[in-house]
Amino acid sequence: MTPSVFFSTADIDAWIAEDAPLLDLTSHALELDTQPTRLSITCRDDVTAACTEEAARILTHCGGHTLNFVASGTAITADHCLIRAEGPAHALLRAWKVMQNLLEYACGVATATATMVTSVHQAAPDCAVLTTRKHPPGIKRIALKSALSGGALPHRLGLGETLLVFPQHQALICEQTTLRERLAAQGNRLCEKKLIIEAETLDTARxxxxxxxxxxQFDKVAPEKLDSWCQRLRDDYPGLTLLAAGGIHSGNAARYARCGVDALVTSSLYQTPPADLSVQLTPAAES
Incomplete structure (x- = not known):
């Protein structure tokens, strides 16, 4: 299923404006402005496609025409073409690097995500992979669509949608009240929300x-400890949700999944190397 993350026209135009807001001087100096041209972007390795729909929109906004592209979420093999387009040279040359930068990052994240999801599901079929909001500022939509394309879901999209109590919150609660009292004072106003509290020890979890x-949500707890902690908490509280977070990456995700948690919470996928893509521009015969 192709993730339907919303990107506004302003988003697409802002990406183009970062790189080529006024004039592509090289194309102009070489008098390549209106020459009919074809563009193709090919992956050098196996990848999971992501943000190809937005790459096509970049082309359109620059004055090109997309011939075809691989939908986000599709796994493709090396040497497969992600997107093909045609149009005047100035349009494709303006769009080229903006598209390539987007696709390399997005496909890199999607591919790493798909690899982790597969590894986790092989270890524990019911364990989910959740991505955090700890990505660089300004790329939330790209990071979200890329992770979704790889089969993960967001841990939470922002501070306003979930109740997640960190030790930093508890440190600010005055001694005259307890966390339980603060939460109880809300009555039923939070009845639609599941309350998750971060813990670093079994005692703080209880x-x-x-x-x-x-x-x-256990933070930075070694899987050897989680093995026993999760079992003991499952025995005492069968309906309890358990998450593992902090330091989870492709090298240890499967091990954490086998601890018995419901989901892994990770930021590591945003730091994955970009996909290796090749861009070809060739003259096209005028119709």
């Missing part, structure tokens, strides 16, 4: 459950 936690 304290969080006593405060009303529906789930525990």
């Amino acid at each position: 304290t969080a459950i006593a405060a009303g936690a529906d789930g525990i």
Whole structure:
């Protein structure tokens, strides 16, 4: 399924404006402005496609015409073409690097995500891979669509959609009240939200459950400890949600999945190397 993340026209235009807001001087100096041209972008390795729809929109906004592209979320083999287009040279040359930069990052994240999801599901079929909001500023939509294309889901999209209590929150609660009292004072106003509390030890997890936690997010806990902690908490609280976060990457994700958690929370996929793509521009016969 192709992820339907919304990108506005302003988003597409802003990407183009970062690289070529006024004039492509090289194309102009070489008098390549209106020469009929074809463009193709090919992957050198096996990849999972992501943000190809937005790459096609970049082409259109620059004055080119997309012939075909591979839908986001599609796994393709090396030497497969991601996108083909045609149009005047100035349009394709303006779009070229903007498209390539987008696709290299997006396909890199999607491919790494798909690899991790496969590894995790082989280790524990019911364990989910969730990506955090710890990506560089300004690329939330790209990061989200890329992760979705690889088969992950967002841990949370922003501060306003979930209840996740960190130790930093608890440190600011005055001594006269407890976390449980603060939450109880909300009554039923939060009845639609699941309360997750972060913990670093089994004792703090049990304290969080006593405060009303529906789930525990263990942060930077070694899988050897989680093996026993998860089993003990499952025995005592069968309906409890358990997550593992902090330091989870492709090298240890499967091991963490086997601890018995419901999901892995990771930021590492955003730092994956870009996909290796090749761009070809060739003259096209005038019709």
